[in-house]
Amino acid sequence: MITFRLDRRSGVTPYLQLVQQVRQAVRLGWLQEGDQLPTAREVVAALGINQNTVHKAYRELERDGVVLSRPGVGTFVLASLSVRRAAQDPAIRNQLDSWVTAARDAGLDDDDMRAVFEAALAEGEPAAPRQAGQQS
Known part of the structure; x- marks a missing residue:
């Protein structure tokens, strides 16, 4: 529970x-x-x-x-949300654990780490799909 x-x-x-x-x-x-x-x-x-x-x-x-x-x-x-295999991959988890340790060693607290992580997620988002008729 x-x-x-x-x-x-x-x-x-x-x-x-x-x-x-x-x-x-x-x-x-x-x-x-x-x-x-x-x-x-x-x-x-x-x-x-x-x-x-x-x-x-x-x-x-x-x-x-x-x-x-x-x-x-x-x-x-009722049902499980789509769990991606990568989310359960020990190598990815180990990399994240290493990043958290390095961030703590650098003096970041939980809120600082969340801010950095969320910024990285936002920066890594794919570009929005083009609308019909929109030029590049």
Whole structure:
């Protein structure tokens, strides 16, 4: 079962943090099809957030086909998100672990590393496809 954590300084709403954590756990294989999510009551007790926040997150996950809520029974992982083999490749993980170690040695904290990583992702995005009639 997943244990949710909130970063109240992140600027990301609590409901969206819950959604992102479930999606990440499914992508990484930490949650499998059929696994049960904590009840809204359990999440509220653990995180001190409003029950409607949890319900909103679970509704979004259900709308996206990630989970299925069964009233009176619980909320269950419905299907795994596409897990790419490269994401499970030990060589790639080792390279990332080495990068994190080098970044920490250079004095970067978690927020600094996220910023660098997100910038690298943004810079590495492929160019947007050309629209019909658009010239190069």
